[in-house]
Amino acid sequence: MALHQNFPDSPYVILDPEIRWFPADEALRETSADKLMPPLVPELRKQVKAWRDDGYAKATETSRSLLNWWFKTPHLLPKSDGTMAEFQYYFAQREALETIVYLVDVVRVKDKYDLMRFAGNAPVTPSMFDETWRRFVVKMATGAGKTKVMSLVLAWSYFHKLYEPESTLSRNFLVITPNIIVLDRIYKDFQGLRIFFEDPVLPDNGVDGQNWRDDFQLTLHVQDEVRITHPAGNIFLTNIHRVYSGEDIPPSPDDEDTMDYFLGKRPTGATTDSKVDLGMIVRDIDELMVLNDEAHHIHDNRLAWFKSIEDIHNRLRQKGDALSLQVDVTATPKHNSGAIFVQTVSDYPLVEAISQNVVKHPVLPDAASRARLVEKQSAKYTEKYADYINLGVVEWRKAYAEHEKLGKKAILFVMTDDTKNCDDVAEFLEGNYPDLKGAVLVIHTKNNGEISEATSGKNKEELEKLRQQANDIDSLDSPWKAIVSVLMLKEGWDVRNVTTIVGLRAYAAQSNILPEQTLGRGLRKMYPGSVEEYVSVVGTDAFMEFVESIQAEGVVLERKPMGEGTGPKTPLVVEIDNANEKKDIEALDIEIPVMTPRVYREYKNLADLDVGTLGTGKVTYQSFSEEEQREIVFKDITTGAVTHTTILDTAGIADYRSVIGYFAQTVMKDLRLVSGYDVLYGKIKAFVQDQLFDRKVELEDPNTLRNLSELAATKTLVETFKKAINALTVRNKGDAEIRDSIKLRQTRPFVAKDQGYLVPKKSIFNKIIGDSHFELLFAGFLEGCDDVVSYAKNYLAVHFKLDYVNADGDISNYYPDFMVKLSAKEIFIVETKGQEDLDVPLKMARLRQWCEDINRLQPEVKYGFVYVDQESFDRYRPASFSKLVEGFTEYRQGVAAH
Structure with a gap:
């Protein structure tokens, strides 16, 4: 469940949907992502990425101008010391805006039925949507800049309605907060329309022929000072309790009998009262957009919050109009049951933040x-x-x-x-x-x-x-x-x-x-x-x-170097080179069969686990002073590394049962085991007592518990049990079948980080990006081989991967490096390595098995493989690909042979 190995450190880098986090093992990404994620998000990420790569095609001129201004134009803003600094929006903020614009401009979503098209195989039904108007939910981690997203959505809607003749959006905005504390925070940014001018929200006058700053005419009304002065151009910033529009709306279950200043009494309906009935206000306007901050409160259609928005929508409907759009922003868009809001269209989870x-x-x-x-x-x-x-x-x-x-x-x-x-x-x-x-x-x-x-x-x-x-x-x-x-x-x-x-x-x-x-x-x-x-x-x-x-949920990350000199990098777009008239795309295309998985997990009773066969870790048992035994050891949750220790005079003797229980829970969480705690607890207890250290130990001894804080003991214990449980449960089916095929020419364009690349003549792609310098050298070698018709780097976007059992005994995915086409009847899969690791023989054995399966199931095209290590390649320098196949090591059952 860790983040993908290629997940970038910078929050400004465009994120490929293929490397986004989801709450399961990588082996389940293709089969279960739509079941474990907000149901609309996986497909929307892919479509928005393709649309972004296509230069925002089919968007309105206004939307395209704003998106290019916000996310593609460099912005230098003044600092307090008089210098200038570059400003960028986080990619999470960008993706939220792009998704909303895509749904309105390109897909033209009008209701829940249009949204349901993005659910794929997820069990989404109309009954999951309570509202009858257009509503999008943006899920963003706390601190990731939800207010900036609200400001961008507001500005986009305003200009869209102003400049696009057929726009269904609005220049009036109801910004709702759950309490006065949140309202104060929003007001600091919106007061005097500060956020719109201090951030690069408004394009300069003259950009794409519009006078953006001159035309941005809005009046901010806060709480009880709400007064209509113009039919359009109003921001109504208010506490939700001011929105309750009549006695017929039931109170929220969260309310108390005594309403204080911060909540306010439910309005009586007259605009002259201290609490304003916004149902009265919307009678005087013809358009309205609702923006909800901390919108997880709208989790039940029985709540007054939901009923109030529904009432506003119905009043507009009576005039032949409708609520133009409702956008909710929150870190936790969840129902009381824990299920996420089905309307969620964009997700930046806490693990990524x-x-x-x-x-x-x-x-x-x-x-x-x-x-x-x-x-x-x-x-x-x-x-x-x-x-x-x-x-x-x-x-x-x-x-x-x-x-x-x-x-x-x-x-x-x-x-x-x-x-x-x-x-x-x-x-x-x-x-x-x-x-x-x-x-x-x-x-x-x-x-x-x-x-x-x-x-x-x-x-x-x-x-x-x-x-x-x-x-x-x-x-x-x-x-x-x-x-x-x-x-x-x-x-x-x-x-x-x-x-x-x-x-x-x-x-x-x-x-x-x-x-x-x-x-x-x-x-x-x-x-x-x-x-x-x-x-x-x-x-x-x-x-x-x-x-x-x-x-x-995935926060198992190592630290990366950051700071000055590590600014955002310009992304590269890799795509099928259709624009290159010198290339015969059909001839360069390579087709790879897709096989059903061979390995799977068979859950058995943990009682079958024999602790006596686990071997002795022989971790050195250290002696700690009384002061060291009282140390409280703090670890970084993302890495497990010790950050510091604290001596606590009041700390008592730890109960070993709690410590053993913690390790049992850790192993179960890492392996996604749903039962067997009692059995595993006993196994770990016996292992710690008799086998973990270089001697038998007493669990009640404070010195033993202090030893369990040491990295060597913790790592040995957890990894030993995970490996043993994997050995007990991971199985090979013994056969496989072809279920589909991958054609390289169907690969969607994708964005890669700024790095070295080769412009190929023999590849269907426009760029060959190497994960190492050796990969680029090898690509250059393939370019010069007369016996190579075409080749391609196996990018993640290609989706060619093999399931295998790694050195830890767990199920993992293996992505070979290159695909090489010698003729219409012969294709080779190539793995290149600068330095071999423990998993290389296992990967090669799996690749060999894959080739045998493929060649047995379809004899029309022969598939072979070869492993190329950098040292041998530099030494022998083969003159052709056939010479490389003859002279280089092929792994057969993990044993090298020439």
């Missing part, structure tokens, strides 16, 4: 360290969780000292389960840690995560001040260094300086909306650029289990 350093990397204690954090037997909340709170403060102090050197203030963020315990933790922090005296901000929230007037006992003025203090906490002028809260503003509180999160509550919602958003409050980065930043996470088992679930 972490990989590209768009957000912070979560860092958590390892298993042995967590086991030493004991919940005390006490009715008093702070006594019960004293270990967790203390560790959080220790971590925060170290971060505070480091960031202070850079003129930044680190923030400690503690979540509790109710307001009473919230006050208890705040009092504990101020009473026991001098550096937090007078520096703890307490915010009481309701069950839906919004600030509560009732539970805090504060009046309107005090709450206004509290809201301002929460928003300004990053500033060095703010006295607050820690925030303690119930739920902690589960959306909208988007400060950047949180370096330590302490979660002291259970997270049981099936959708995981709450914990993902809570973690999201600490993910926004403090510093610009691609520098890696971290947030330390401590908490209850339930909270930590959620954080670790991110790792199970």
Whole structure:
């Protein structure tokens, strides 16, 4: 489930759909991606990519001008020091805009039935769409720039309606937020239309013959100040509770009986009231687009939120019009059941955002360290969780000292389960840690995560001040260094300086909306650029289990060099060279049969696993001091590497059962085992006790548990069990059949990173891009071979791959390097290698088997293979391809032969 090996570090690089993350093993990408992803996304990514590569063909002139301006035109913006810096939108932002434009301009989507065309084999039905109007959902990780996407969608709709005679879009916009906290954040960007002029949203006057800046005439109305001044050109920025349009709409289940300032009472319907009925407003306008921030709230058609938008749409319908478009942006577009919104058209998941350093990397204690954090037997909340709170403060102090050197203030963020315990933790922090005296901000929230007037006992003025203090906490002028809260503003509180999160509550919602958003409050980065930043996470088992679930969803990444000099690279387009009149595309084409898989996983009872046959790891058993045994070891969740250790005086003796259980859960998650925990637990316990180390050990000994924090012990244990389970369950069917074929000329254009390439004469492609310098040398050799009719690099876009069992015993995919056509009746598959690894003999044995299967099933075309190592190639320099086949090593059952 790790990210593809070619997934780029830069968030600005165009992402090929073939390398996007999805929550399963690579072997399942083609067969199961549509079942594990938002159902519309896989196909939409492919079609939008092809459309992008085609220069936005069939888009309106307005759309094409804007897309080229936003994403293909260099933008230099002034910095605070007077210099200029290049600005680029993230690819995730670009893909979201391109997808929306593609659906409106090219596909001309009008309703759910048009959207369902992109579902492929996914079981999507009309009943999954509650709305009867055009609605798109954009899924973007917290911190990836959802507000910028909203600004681009708004500007595009405005100009589209203004400049395109047949446009079905709008120049009036209803921007809805779930609470005042989010509204404040949006207002900072929209006030004075700041975001549209400070970001390169508006093209310069004269671009493609339009006066963009002069024509962008919009009025911003906020909350109760909503007044219609023009029939078009209005932004209505409002809290959702101002949108409720009548007593016939039922209240949200999240609402309380007492509505405070932040929620406001449901409007009575008159525009003279302090709460405005937008149903009244839309009677006076003929067009409207809805933009929803944090739109996961619209997860049930019984909610007042959904009913209000439906009511607005119906009022427009009575006038012969309709809601032009609804665009929802959120990191968690999920129903209460955990199922994702079927309307999701674009997806930038958290795993990709972490990989590209768009957000912070979560860092958590390892298993042995967590086991030493004991919940005390006490009715008093702070006594019960004293270990967790203390560790959080220790971590925060170290971060505070480091960031202070850079003129930044680190923030400690503690979540509790109710307001009473919230006050208890705040009092504990101020009473026991001098550096937090007078520096703890307490915010009481309701069950839906919004600030509560009732539970805090504060009046309107005090709450206004509290809201301002929460928003300004990053500033060095703010006295607050820690925030303690119930739920902690589960959306909208988007400060950047949180370096330590302490979660002291259970997270049981099936959708995981709450914990993902809570973690999201600490993910926004403090510093610009691609520098890696971290947030330390401590908490209850339930909270930590959620954080670790991110790792199970693919965040298993190594660090990459970044910083100055590693800016975005210009992509290369590789495509079929149809424009080259000197090439006979049909003659250069190569056809490769596609076989059914040979290897599969047969799940058996783990009781069949014989620990006695696993061998002894003989990891050196070290002796640690009492102080070292109390170390809390923090590891980067993306790499597993130790980032730092902390000595915690209050740390008790860990329970070995928790540590063994953690390893059992890790193995099960990595192999996607759904049962057998109890059996696996016993196997791992016996292995640790008798075979892992160079001696038998006592599990109760604190020194043993400290040894289990060492990388050698952890890696040996996990990899040994994964390999043994793979050996028990991975099977070869013994036969295969041809199910399809790949014709190279049907390969869609794709974008590659900027690198060396060869312009070929004997290939159907316009460029041969090598993954290494040797591949380019070999391509040049094939160009000069008189006995070669054509050849091609096996790009990922070709989709030619073989399933095989790798050196770890797991099922994996093998992509051969080249396909070489000697005649219409003879084709060779070539593997090139600069340096051989453990998997090479296994891959060659599989390729040999594939050739035998193909030649047996269809004798018309002979398929052969050859392995070319760089050392031998440099030494012998064959004069032709036939000489290469004669003289070079072919792998037969893993044994070299000439």
